[in-house]
Amino acid sequence: MSHRKKVVIIGAGAAGMSCASTLAKHPDLFEVTMIDPEPQTGGQATSxxxxESQHGASWLNDGVQGGSAIFRHTFRFFRSYGYEPxxxxxxxxxxxxxxxxxTNVFPSALVKQHSREIKKLGRVLRCIKYLMPLLGIFPVKFILRLFRFSHDFSNKMVLPLLALFLGTGNQTPNVSSVLLxxxxxxxxxxxxxxxxxxxxxxxxxMYTFPNLGSFYCDWxxxxxxxxxxxxxxxxxAILERKTKGIIIQTTPNDPHSQPxxxxxxxTFDELVFCCPADEAKKLLDxxxxxxxxxxxxxVKFFNDITITHFDSxxxxxxxxxxYHPSLCAQSTSKERRDQIAFAKQQAIEMGFDCTNYQHQFRESLGEGHPPxxxxxxxxxTIYLNDQLKGLWTWNEIEPSKIIARKWWHQxxxxxxxxxxxxxxxxxxxxxxxxxxxxxxTMVNMHEIACISGIAAAYQLGAAYEPFDDFAEDFFAKYLLVCHGTRYKRSKPKQT
Known part of the structure; x- marks a missing residue:
C-alpha cells in the first residue's frame, strides 16, 4: 500500500472544514487530522x-448571516447535507x-440631494477598473478626495455602505478602493x-443561511x-518544521481538568493553517x-463585539x-410610488434587524400575516474595534433584554x-x-474561506470537482492569486 500523506489542519471553521472535506474524498491518499481550540466546528459561523414563543424562532445565526448568489461553493456544501439557503x-x-x-427601500431626501455624485461614482468605478492596479490599491479615502466627492456624500453614503458589508468600522476609509x-x-x-x-x-x-450550528455539526x-x-x-504547539515532516504537540483545552x-x-507530512494570520504567526514563532x-x-486584526438583544x-x-413620511423624498415615478407603498407595510431592515432578515422568523408567521x-x-448591534470602546453606546442597551454577547477577531x-x-x-x-x-487571505466572506480551504487541498493533490462554470472560474482566480498556480480544467467548459 502506498504511503498516505498525514495532513494536520489547524482551525475548524469554513476554511478548515472545506479543506478536510476535499481531502476526505481521497482516503487512499490522505490521513487527515483537524484541530481547533473551540468546542464546536464552524469558527465564526455559529448559531x-x-x-421561540417570545421571538418566533428557536435559533439565530450570529457572526455570519448570509450572502449573495456568488456563494456557489458555500451553497453546495449546504445542499449536500440537506440545508437550503x-x-x-x-x-x-x-x-x-x-x-x-x-435606504434602498424607498426614495429619500439624501439620495435626491446627492443624485449627481451617485452618477459620478459610477464613472469613477469604471476608472478604478480600467486603471487597476494603479488606482485600485489606493485607500477609498484617497479616491474620494482625488475625484472631489463631497464630505457629506462620502461620509453618509459611500463609507457607511462599505462598512456595513465588510464590517470594517472606523477602518473603512483605509480599505483598498479595489474592493469598492x-x-x-x-x-x-x-x-x-x-x-x-x-x-x-x-x-x-440575497440569501440567508440555514441553521449554521446544526449544519456544521452534521458536516x-x-x-x-x-x-x-x-x-x-x-x-x-508547533515544535519543529523539518524537511521530513512537521512535529506538533497537542494538549486538551480544559483549564479545569484535574489532572x-x-x-x-x-509528526505530520503537511500542515494547513486555517486560523487567523496572527494566530498562525504566533504558533510558528x-x-x-x-x-x-x-x-x-x-494582516491587521481588530476585536469587535456583537450584542444580540431585543431592546427596540x-x-x-x-x-x-x-417607515415615516418625513423620511421620504417626493415620488417622481410609478416605481417610486410603489416603493413607498411597500415601505409603509414593512419595518426597514437596518443591517442587523435579524427578524426582518433571517428567513426562519418569516416562516413562523406564514403567508399573508403582518410582520x-x-x-x-x-x-x-456590532461594536467595532475595542480600541475605541469609549465611543460605544453598548451600556445603553437594557441588560434584561440582552440575549448574548460574543467577541470576534476580525x-x-x-x-x-x-x-x-x-x-x-x-x-x-x-x-x-x-x-x-x-x-x-483575500476578502472577509464565507465563500472565500470555503474556496481557500479547497485550494489548499488541491495544492496537496486532491481533485477539484467542477460543478458550475461560475464557481470554477472563481476557484481558478483564487488559486492563481494566492498560490501562483494555474488551474487545469479536467473537462471542456459547459455551454
Missing part, C-alpha cells in the same frame, strides 16, 4: 438559541433623521449592482465517519521564515427602524492588505510543507 429581498438603511437617512469596485462590478465578488439613480438597487436578491459528523480525526477543545491532560507529540513573518504580520427602544434611538411588532424583534481590509498580504500569499503557500487558508 445561538432563542425563546433561503432567498430574501435585502433591505438596508443608514443614518438617523431626514438629513442623514437613506469589485463589490459593485466584479462577477465573482459582486454583492449588488450599482444603481446610477439610488446607488443601491431596490431590494436586491463534522460526516467527516468523522469518513476517517477525519476532528479534535475540538485542543491546543496545538491536566497529557500532551501528545506527533521562531520557526517562521522571514517571508511568513512579513506576510502574516501584514435602543435600536430606534440609533436607527430609523420604521411581528418591533418589540418582539431580535437585533444584533481583520481589516486596509489598502496595505492588498499591497503586502494578498500578493505575498503565493510566496509562502507551499513552503516548508505549509499552506494557508481563510477569508483573511
Amino acid at each position: 445561538i438559541s432563542l425563546n 433561503q432567498p430574501v429581498k435585502l433591505q438596508v438603511s443608514f443614518g438617523k433623521d431626514r438629513n442623514n437617512f437613506w 469596485e469589485r463589490l459593485f462590478d466584479d462577477p465573482q465578488m459582486r454583492l449588488w449592482d450599482y444603481d446610477p439613480d439610488t446607488l443601491l438597487p431596490n431590494l436586491p436578491l 463534522a459528523s460526516d467527516l468523522g465517519s469518513k476517517g477525519v480525526d476532528i479534535r475540538l477543545n485542543t491546543l496545538v 491536566p491532560g497529557e500532551p501528545l507529540t506527533e 521562531r520557526h517562521a521564515t522571514w517571508r511568513e513573518k512579513y506576510v502574516l504580520g501584514g 427602544t435602543y435600536f430606534q434611538s440609533i436607527f430609523e427602524a420604521q 411581528r411588532p418591533l418589540e418582539e424583534h431580535v437585533f444584533q 481583520f481589516g481590509h486596509r489598502w496595505q492588505h492588498y499591497l503586502r498580504v494578498v500578493p505575498g500569499m503565493m510566496f509562502i503557500n507551499g513552503q516548508r510543507r505549509t499552506r494557508y487558508a481563510g477569508s483573511w
Whole structure:
C-alpha cells in the first residue's frame, strides 16, 4: 500500500472544514487530522438559541448571516447535507433623521440631494477598473478626495455602505478602493449592482443561511465517519518544521481538568493553517521564515463585539427602524410610488434587524400575516474595534433584554492588505510543507474561506470537482492569486 500523506489542519471553521472535506474524498491518499481550540466546528459561523414563543424562532445565526448568489461553493456544501439557503429581498438603511437617512427601500431626501455624485461614482468605478492596479490599491479615502466627492456624500453614503458589508468600522476609509469596485462590478465578488439613480438597487436578491450550528455539526459528523480525526477543545504547539515532516504537540483545552491532560507529540507530512494570520504567526514563532513573518504580520486584526438583544427602544434611538413620511423624498415615478407603498407595510431592515432578515422568523408567521411588532424583534448591534470602546453606546442597551454577547477577531481590509498580504500569499503557500487558508487571505466572506480551504487541498493533490462554470472560474482566480498556480480544467467548459 502506498504511503498516505498525514495532513494536520489547524482551525475548524469554513476554511478548515472545506479543506478536510476535499481531502476526505481521497482516503487512499490522505490521513487527515483537524484541530481547533473551540468546542464546536464552524469558527465564526455559529448559531445561538432563542425563546421561540417570545421571538418566533428557536435559533439565530450570529457572526455570519448570509450572502449573495456568488456563494456557489458555500451553497453546495449546504445542499449536500440537506440545508437550503433561503432567498430574501435585502433591505438596508443608514443614518438617523431626514438629513442623514437613506435606504434602498424607498426614495429619500439624501439620495435626491446627492443624485449627481451617485452618477459620478459610477464613472469613477469604471476608472478604478480600467486603471487597476494603479488606482485600485489606493485607500477609498484617497479616491474620494482625488475625484472631489463631497464630505457629506462620502461620509453618509459611500463609507457607511462599505462598512456595513465588510464590517470594517472606523477602518473603512483605509480599505483598498479595489474592493469598492469589485463589490459593485466584479462577477465573482459582486454583492449588488450599482444603481446610477439610488446607488443601491431596490431590494436586491440575497440569501440567508440555514441553521449554521446544526449544519456544521452534521458536516463534522460526516467527516468523522469518513476517517477525519476532528479534535475540538485542543491546543496545538508547533515544535519543529523539518524537511521530513512537521512535529506538533497537542494538549486538551480544559483549564479545569484535574489532572491536566497529557500532551501528545506527533509528526505530520503537511500542515494547513486555517486560523487567523496572527494566530498562525504566533504558533510558528521562531520557526517562521522571514517571508511568513512579513506576510502574516501584514494582516491587521481588530476585536469587535456583537450584542444580540431585543431592546427596540435602543435600536430606534440609533436607527430609523420604521417607515415615516418625513423620511421620504417626493415620488417622481410609478416605481417610486410603489416603493413607498411597500415601505409603509414593512419595518426597514437596518443591517442587523435579524427578524426582518433571517428567513426562519418569516416562516413562523406564514403567508399573508403582518410582520411581528418591533418589540418582539431580535437585533444584533456590532461594536467595532475595542480600541475605541469609549465611543460605544453598548451600556445603553437594557441588560434584561440582552440575549448574548460574543467577541470576534476580525481583520481589516486596509489598502496595505492588498499591497503586502494578498500578493505575498503565493510566496509562502507551499513552503516548508505549509499552506494557508481563510477569508483573511483575500476578502472577509464565507465563500472565500470555503474556496481557500479547497485550494489548499488541491495544492496537496486532491481533485477539484467542477460543478458550475461560475464557481470554477472563481476557484481558478483564487488559486492563481494566492498560490501562483494555474488551474487545469479536467473537462471542456459547459455551454
